[in-house]
Amino acid sequence: MAKKHLVIDPITRIEGHLRIEAIIDENNVVTDAYASSTMFRGIEEILRGRDPRDCGLLAMRICGVCTGTHYQRSIEAVEHAFGVTIPKNARLVRNLMQGALYVHDHVVHFYHLHALDWVDITEALKADPKKAVAEATKWASVSGQLPFNASESVYKQVQDRVTKYVKQGRLGIFGNAYWGSKGFKLTPEQNLIGLSHYLDALEIQREIGKMMAIFGGKNPHPQSLVVGGVTCVQDIKNPARIAKFKQILKLARKFCKEAYLPDVYMAGTMYADEALEGIGGGLGNYMCYGDFNLDDLPFYDSKKLFPSGIVKNRDLTKVYELDQTKITEDVTHAWYEGSTNLHPFDGETKPNYTGFGKKENNIAYLDTKNKYSWIKSPLYNDERMEVGPLARMIVGVAKGDERITKYVTTFLKNGNLPTKVLFSTVGRTAGRAIESEMMADIMMEWCDELAANVANGDLSTWTEFDFDKVSVDTQGYGMAEAPRGSLGHWVKIKDGKVVNYQAVVPSTWNAAPRDYKGRLGAYESSLIGTKVANADQPLEILRTVHSFDPCIACAVHIIDAKGKELGVYKIDPTGGCRA
Amino acid sequence: MVDSQDMVKKVFTQKSARIDTNKGENYYNNLFEKAKQRLSTLKKQAPLKDIDMVDVIETEGINRRDFMKWVSGTTATLMLPPMFEPLVAEATELMNRVPVVWIELQDCAGNSEALLRSASPTVDDLLFDVLSLEFHETLQAAAGHDADRQLEDAVEHFKGQYLLFVEGAIPMANNGMYGTIGASGETFHEHLMRMSKDAAAVIAVGTCATFGGIPAAAPNPTGAVGVMDLVKGKPLINIPACPANPANMVGVILHYILTGQVPELDSLLRPKFAFGYRIHDNCERRAHFDAGEFVEEFGDDGAKNNWCLYKVGCKGPMTFNNCSIIRYNEGTNWPVGVGRGCIGCSEPDFWDKYAYQRPMAGANIKAPTGGVEKTVDEFGLGLLTATAVGIGVHAVASAVAGKKSEHNEEE
Numbered sequence: 001m002a003k004k005h006l007v008i009d010p011i012t013r014i015e016g017h018l019r020i021e022a023i024i025d026e027n028n029v030v031t032d033a034y035a036s037s038t039m040f041r042g043i044e045e046i047l048r049g050r051d052p053r054d055c056g057l058l059a060m061r062i063c064g065v066c067t068g069t070h071y072q073r074s075i076e077a078v079e080h081a082f083g084v085t086i087p088k089n090a091r092l093v094r095n096l097m098q099g100a101l102y103v104h105d106h107v108v109h110f111y112h113l114h115a116l117d118w119v120d121i122t123e124a125l126k127a128d129p130k131k132a133v134a135e136a137t138k139w140a141s142v143s144g145q146l147p148f149n150a151s152e153s154v155y156k157q158v159q160d161r162v163t164k165y166v167k168q169g170r171l172g173i174f175g176n177a178y179w180g181s182k183g184f185k186l187t188p189e190q191n192l193i194g195l196s197h198y199l200d201a202l203e204i205q206r207e208i209g210k211m212m213a214i215f216g217g218k219n220p221h222p223q224s225l226v227v228g229g230v231t232c233v234q235d236i237k238n239p240a241r242i243a244k245f246k247q248i249l250k251l252a253r254k255f256c257k258e259a260y261l262p263d264v265y266m267a268g269t270m271y272a273d274e275a276l277e278g279i280g281g282g283l284g285n286y287m288c289y290g291d292f293n294l295d296d297l298p299f300y301d302s303k304k305l306f307p308s309g310i311v312k313n314r315d316l317t318k319v320y321e322l323d324q325t326k327i328t329e330d331v332t333h334a335w336y337e338g339s340t341n342l343h344p345f346d347g348e349t350k351p352n353y354t355g356f357g358k359k360e361n362n363i364a365y366l367d368t369k370n371k372y373s374w375i376k377s378p379l380y381n382d383e384r385m386e387v388g389p390l391a392r393m394i395v396g397v398a399k400g401d402e403r404i405t406k407y408v409t410t411f412l413k414n415g416n417l418p419t420k421v422l423f424s425t426v427g428r429t430a431g432r433a434i435e436s437e438m439m440a441d442i443m444m445e446w447c448d449e450l451a452a453n454v455a456n457g458d459l460s461t462w463t464e465f466d467f468d469k470v471s472v473d474t475q476g477y478g479m480a481e482a483p484r485g486s487l488g489h490w491v492k493i494k495d496g497k498v499v500n501y502q503a504v505v506p507s508t509w510n511a512a513p514r515d516y517k518g519r520l521g522a523y524e525s526s527l528i529g530t531k532v533a534n535a536d537q538p539l540e541i542l543r544t545v546h547s548f549d550p551c552i553a554c555a556v557h558i559i560d561a562k563g564k565e566l567g568v569y570k571i572d573p574t575g576g577c578r579a
Numbered sequence: 580m581v582d583s584q585d586m587v588k589k590v591f592t593q594k595s596a597r598i599d600t601n602k603g604e605n606y607y608n609n610l611f612e613k614a615k616q617r618l619s620t621l622k623k624q625a626p627l628k629d630i631d632m633v634d635v636i637e638t639e640g641i642n643r644r645d646f647m648k649w650v651s652g653t654t655a656t657l658m659l660p661p662m663f664e665p666l667v668a669e670a671t672e673l674m675n676r677v678p679v680v681w682i683e684l685q686d687c688a689g690n691s692e693a694l695l696r697s698a699s700p701t702v703d704d705l706l707f708d709v710l711s712l713e714f715h716e717t718l719q720a721a722a723g724h725d726a727d728r729q730l731e732d733a734v735e736h737f738k739g740q741y742l743l744f745v746e747g748a749i750p751m752a753n754n755g756m757y758g759t760i761g762a763s764g765e766t767f768h769e770h771l772m773r774m775s776k777d778a779a780a781v782i783a784v785g786t787c788a789t790f791g792g793i794p795a796a797a798p799n800p801t802g803a804v805g806v807m808d809l810v811k812g813k814p815l816i817n818i819p820a821c822p823a824n825p826a827n828m829v830g831v832i833l834h835y836i837l838t839g840q841v842p843e844l845d846s847l848l849r850p851k852f853a854f855g856y857r858i859h860d861n862c863e864r865r866a867h868f869d870a871g872e873f874v875e876e877f878g879d880d881g882a883k884n885n886w887c888l889y890k891v892g893c894k895g896p897m898t899f900n901n902c903s904i905i906r907y908n909e910g911t912n913w914p915v916g917v918g919r920g921c922i923g924c925s926e927p928d929f930w931d932k933y934a935y936q937r938p939m940a941g942a943n944i945k946a947p948t949g950g951v952e953k954t955v956d957e958f959g960l961g962l963l964t965a966t967a968v969g970i971g972v973h974a975v976a977s978a979v980a981g982k983k984s985e986h987n988e989e990e
Contacts, residue, residue, distance in 0.1 A: 064689020
């Protein structure tokens with residue numbers, strides 16, 4: 001039997017537009033894989049020439065999912081350039097908003113974007129609700145918890161509701177999925193637990209959205225961050241607002257401990273063979289920029305919740321210090337001109353769309369020998385890296401961070417799992433769950449810290465600066481972490497205007513195409529060796545790609561660093577220029 | 580939730596809010612008759628989902644009284660007189676008769692995320708019981724060819740019946756190469772045209788789909804445009820804002836079910852029930868504007884006392900939207916609430932027209948001295964009427980010029 005060429009476009013349950021092409025051999029094992037983004041907006045180009053104080057609101061629109069993260073990175077890049085250190089209240093508010101975003105993002109990702117790769121909804125309808133209670137109790141007890149739902153009647157209600165939905169003939173958003181695939185391994189009761197938590201999580205995420213709105217005004221796209229601090233004075237002044245934040249946080253934390261982690265134990269155990277084989281492990285190089293300032297020292301001096309660093313070849317005994325000057329981007333296989341490999345401050349790129357390769361039977365195939373994606377290939381010290389929650393956990397452990405090590409080792413010990421399971425699709429999913437629990441725990445402390453600071457009479461939320469002086473000729477970067485991984489915004493400013501802006505985002509690192517040496521990106525690499533049960537239902541490919549939580553609109557952008565050309569620069573080719 | 584519905588009703592029925600769409604008794608009587616006929620036709624149609632909405636509403640822990648309260652608030656939100664309440668209730672129960680196809684183009688998924696935060700009805704009700712959501716890339720289980728088939732099947736099966744929700748702008752430069760979708764590599768433009776062909780109505784959600792939004796901001800590297808620049812000869816509704824408020828998405832669907840028509844629209848095709856008045860007209864900091872009390876710098880004493888944000892860049896006086904009333908995330912907060920001020924995100928080209936930390940130059944807005952509560956409403960009314968006239972005049976001028984109409988905040 002010959003090899004087969006699979007084309008999956010659209011990859012759904014992600015943010016943005018992603019296409020995966022995979023070659024599978026006669027045993028249905030993936031031998032080659034290509035990741036491509038098919039949408040481009042050019043937001044960095046749009047930022048050029050603008051007032052640096054306005055960048056945050058615009059840069060935030062890079063993504064509506066990890067919405068507040070780009071906002072904060074952009075504001076921080078300008079603050080770094082201006083040398084402004086924000087007050088304690090502002091730091092805590094930002095930490096709380098970002099923390100809420102992490103928990104929100106991970107919960108939505110696991111249940112609404114990823115769960116349907118693990119959970120077969122049609123099987124859930126065959127479950128015995130009573131047995132489901134016992135099953136849920138079993139998995140919650142792994143970490144000494146009671147289950148989020150221990151009521152037979154609730155499981156019955158969920159079943160009734162979805163049965164009714166299924167019986168009407170049209171499945172809506174659940175239609176045409178890979179139901180019944182041999183790739184699904186959970187029992188009917190386990191599937192019912194997953195389905196039930198899918199519905200619970202819809203409500204939980206709506207509540208967590210309110211946490212971000214309390215200090216941010218709205219979610220998505222909050223509005224309270226400004227260069228120098230935050231604006232939400234009345235919301236930190238009012239103890240009832242912090243109390244409300246904390247009340248929702250408690251619910252979110254309960255859900256993480258009683259549903260999310262137990263479900264990951266459940267899925268991890270049922271898919272343990274794959275995890276132990278390292279299916280979906282990919283590159284094995286992990287990077288973290290570091291994030292969440294724990295004190296009020298100036299930029300990049302303060303202690304972090306997530307320490308920065310690099311781990312290579314899955315070797316937890318060695319960790320390399322991060323040096324931002326070693327980051328470059330390569331465009332050999334991306335739809336941009338040239339094959340430059342330059343640092344974000346010096347990068348230079350222009351769109352050069354060369355389209356698809358051959359077309360057959362109304363299917364267009366990527367021209368994989370040449371250019372095939374709008375995403376560039378970032379490199380760290382000329383090596384490919386994976387970023388994300390798992391990378392944060394791995395770097396944290398390798399660096400000997402006490403808090404992270406405690407959460408990771410407790411997870412592994414409770415689940416009776418060896419460390420190597422982390423280097424897999426299951427491990428990537430577990431890393432996100434571990435991080436959610438840790439984040440929810442520490443946010444309780446930050447809430448108290450904020451309340452105490454305000455109660456002591458500190459209402460300062462903004463640091464004054466002289467814009468005309470600090471914006472003459474400067475540059476800075478906001479390098480930290482987003483829920484999906486390492487995120488950096490680099491900005492150059494001259495005479496109060498942005499002359500160059502560049503963002504290298506988590507999904508650029510992970511979803512990138514091959515580089516100039518032909519080395520694979522993180523998605524591509526993670527798919528090699530994956531066996532699909534049924535070539536017409538590439539469920540296993542979706543599961544691994546989804547384990548990265550793809551965020552493709554974020555990943556696609558354009559850079560241009562020829563600051564001196566401002567004013568004469570014209571995007572080539574142009575379209576509808578107004579300025 | 581129910582309490583916030585009371586609040587919504589109160590604000591929507593006050594004089595300043597009501598005036599713009601009050602068409603007089605004849606208008607509403609005619610609309611009422613039309614809606615009644617429409618609902619009885621819909622009722623005869625086989626439901627797309629065999630679910631009794633009355634059951635759903637009751638089993639979901641909402642009793643009839645709370646439901647009617649919600650209905651009453653929603654009727655007010657839609658700027659309809661109270662006599663429409665029974666029809667709105669009926670329309671809610673018939674929402675599952677209307678199939679929805681949601682496509683994403685040059686977007687950030689912010690509007691999809693906003694829909695996920697919908698509070699009334701809640702998102703699980705929307706997904707499972709209320710909407711017949713046939714296609715939604717961010718939420719649906721199927722991928723690749725199976726997703727394509729699902730979409731084609733929905734469009735074929737519900738030919739002429741479905742509402743097409745579009746999120747994201749459309750890149751037109753270089754033959755649309757900046758966005759392709761599906762195995763065949765169809766451009767976003769081709770995709771939009773194919774999907775809208777048999778739609779009953781097209782609803783552009785969020786500022787990218789309505790006016791081009793951020794990708795269309797200068798220098799518009801990809802030649803991005805909004806849906807209304809491309810889709811012609813179809814009922815088209817714009818629900819701008821970044822992201823659009825889910826309450827307005829639900830409102831539009833309800834109105835469509837109620838009347839079979841698009842709601843009354845302004846010259847920018849925005850439903851007047853949501854965009855018929857300015858942020859400024861119902862702002863909680865309005866009294867400070869009238870009293871001349873302004874935040875001068877973030878974090879100053881004015882900021883600590885919740886004074887007006889106009890001088891730190893609030894665009895509330897030039898922005899039409901109902902955020903100051905319904906707010907976000909189940910009424911939790913809104914931008915003016917967190918002391919940042921409105922950025923004007925429901926207005927065309929706002930990224931290029933406005934700076935966000937400075938007031939509009941020459942906006943020519945002066946606070947009346949010694950404002951008291953009574954004049955707050957009257958003042959808002961005056962502004963609104965003047966602007967409404969401005970919009971009309973400008974729309975005619977734009978139509979003559981043959982370009983996208985946009986009102987000018989100076990008028």
